[in-house]
Amino acid sequence: MLQPRYPDEVSNNATGVSMGINELVNWKPPADAAQLKVAEPFKIKSVEPVCQTTRAHRKRVLRGAKYNLFNISSRDILLDFLTDSGTGAMSQAQWAALQQGDESYAGSVSFDLLRDTVRDLFGFKHVLPSHQGRSAELVLMSHFISKKGLVVPGNLHFDTTGAHIEFQGGVIREFPDRRIVDLDDLSLFKGNMDLESFAPYVKKNHRNIPLVVLTATCNSGGGQPVSLANVAAVGKICRKYRIPLFVDSARIIENAYFIKTYEPGQSRKSIRTILREFLSHTDGAMMSAKKDGLVNIGGFIATNNEDYFDSFRRYTILFDGFVTYGGLAGRDLAAIAVGLREAIDLGYLKHRVSQAAYLATSLWKAGVRMVMPPGGHAVYVDARAFCPHIPVRQYPGHAIAVALYLESGIRGCEIGTLLRGRDPRTGRDRTKGLDLLRLAIPRRVYSYNQLDYAIDAILRLKKKAHTIRGVKFVRESPFLRHFTSEFALI
Numbered sequence: 001m002l003q004p005r006y007p008d009e010v011s012n013n014a015t016g017v018s019m020g021i022n023e024l025v026n027w028k029p030p031a032d033a034a035q036l037k038v039a040e041p042f043k044i045k046s047v048e049p050v051c052q053t054t055r056a057h058r059k060r061v062l063r064g065a066k067y068n069l070f071n072i073s074s075r076d077i078l079l080d081f082l083t084d085s086g087t088g089a090m091s092q093a094q095w096a097a098l099q100q101g102d103e104s105y106a107g108s109v110s111f112d113l114l115r116d117t118v119r120d121l122f123g124f125k126h127v128l129p130s131h132q133g134r135s136a137e138l139v140l141m142s143h144f145i146s147k148k149g150l151v152v153p154g155n156l157h158f159d160t161t162g163a164h165i166e167f168q169g170g171v172i173r174e175f176p177d178r179r180i181v182d183l184d185d186l187s188l189f190k191g192n193m194d195l196e197s198f199a200p201y202v203k204k205n206h207r208n209i210p211l212v213v214l215t216a217t218c219n220s221g222g223g224q225p226v227s228l229a230n231v232a233a234v235g236k237i238c239r240k241y242r243i244p245l246f247v248d249s250a251r252i253i254e255n256a257y258f259i260k261t262y263e264p265g266q267s268r269k270s271i272r273t274i275l276r277e278f279l280s281h282t283d284g285a286m287m288s289a290k291k292d293g294l295v296n297i298g299g300f301i302a303t304n305n306e307d308y309f310d311s312f313r314r315y316t317i318l319f320d321g322f323v324t325y326g327g328l329a330g331r332d333l334a335a336i337a338v339g340l341r342e343a344i345d346l347g348y349l350k351h352r353v354s355q356a357a358y359l360a361t362s363l364w365k366a367g368v369r370m371v372m373p374p375g376g377h378a379v380y381v382d383a384r385a386f387c388p389h390i391p392v393r394q395y396p397g398h399a400i401a402v403a404l405y406l407e408s409g410i411r412g413c414e415i416g417t418l419l420r421g422r423d424p425r426t427g428r429d430r431t432k433g434l435d436l437l438r439l440a441i442p443r444r445v446y447s448y449n450q451l452d453y454a455i456d457a458i459l460r461l462k463k464k465a466h467t468i469r470g471v472k473f474v475r476e477s478p479f480l481r482h483f484t485s486e487f488a489l490i
């Protein structure tokens with residue numbers, strides 16, 4: 001029998017502790033990872049088969065894919081932890097909403113549904129659909145980066161955000177919480193902006209900063225959440241210097257759940273209240289709805305600022321289509337509206353966050369070094385510790401992802417030196433930071449049994465980690481190189 005130990009019970013440990021800016025409380029590991037299991041708040045109605053393959057077959061597949069896991073057909077994958085983006089299972093209510101999608105070019109009723117939902121949950125009046133997160137980023141950066149050399153600070157930008165900043169001629173500047181690179185530090189809210197370095201930087205350089213982006217949860221930083229106290233402090237600094245603050249909200253609902261569970265004084269608030277409070281410190285949000293929107297495609301930008309909205313919509317029309325559809329079908333808009341409502345359900349969130357916590361804690365307790373405490377959507381294995389014999393410029397995170405596929409048919413991905421790409425000024429790999437293997441968990445897709453299979457495979461691979469070989473480029477793509485480059489084993 002599963003013994004649900006809901007994460008918000010853990011919050012009782014933290015209640016009453018006053019948390020000032022950047023003052024963090026610690027995550028308390030359970031005695032046994034199995035305590036994190038939560039019974040599924042859904043039952044399965046439609047079944048999609050997955051394929052068992054042999055090791056010899058996977059060896060051939062890897063060679064054919066030039067050792068880039070993005071080139072592998074899902075036919076050859078047993079468990080797909082490549083991403084949690086657009087890979088979730090929709091509910092019966094979402095499938096029903098698809099049927100009712102209004103496909104009018106302008107004035108779609110499905111748009112009204114989405115706009116009203118975002119207004120209600122996020123507290124922003126203006127909503128612009130976009131076909132996914134990166135097209136929202138394109139609109140945003142086209143507006144804010146008006147000349148080369150402007151700097152866009154953030155906690156840690158996601159790769160597409162960083163790429164869009166640089167694509168417009170802007171410069172990335174990141175202020176992650178210093179504890180984020182300390183894998184032995186069990187502080188919660190390591191997704192925070194480091195205020196000690198951010199505040200003086202902004203004071204000195206504010207004339208060169210058109211925008212600040214806070215990513216919550218922080219995907220490139222192990223899916224760690226940002227606290228309410230931190231967003232309030234960042235918002236205060238931005239307001240002081242009249243710099244707009246936008247939130248990359250792909251996983252803001254999971255972030256709100258962490259706040260409710262762990263941030264002192266927040267446990268009685270609803271997820272909606274926390275979301276609205278979080279965003280009240282900001283000027284707007286962009287969202288890839290493929291994550292917490294519980295859909296397979298879609299996104300949006302939301303703001304209360306009339307001037308931004310007026311400018312954004314011109315770019316939306318240019319890049320994505322008319323302002324009431326933004327590159328999406330009417331049915332997609334309807335599915336996002338329903339998905340956002342489902343994503344704030346506490347039963348759903350408990351199960352969601354517990355799956356990541358179960359996978360992470362099981363591996364961690366078995367001696368796998370990883371980003372802890374568990375984030376919301378994925379586990380991040382420390383690749384440098386897993387394979388200390390592989391130099392950073394041989395991309396240990398990617399090397400382990402390749403080896404894990406060969407071992408088990410499981411697909412994960414590298415978040416590290418390969419993904420960070422080259423510094424455009426020096427042309428050198430950005431080796432500063434962590435090298436991680438990320439296993440992202442699709443929403444409402446896999447069972448605990450499948451997670452157990454993954455745990456066994458990773459522990460098996462750990463025993464023979466010394467045999468894993470590094471990788472080198474055969475062909476390197478200039479932008480977002482992890483998607484399309486080709487590799488060979490060293």
Ligand SMILES: Cc1ncc(COP(=O)(O)O)c(C=O)c1O
Nearest residue numbers: 085132133134158160219250288
């Ligand atoms: C934090 C974050 N921002 C933006 C994006 C980009 O969204 P999309 O893949 O919908 O373009 C992602 C995608 O994974 C993400 O994780």
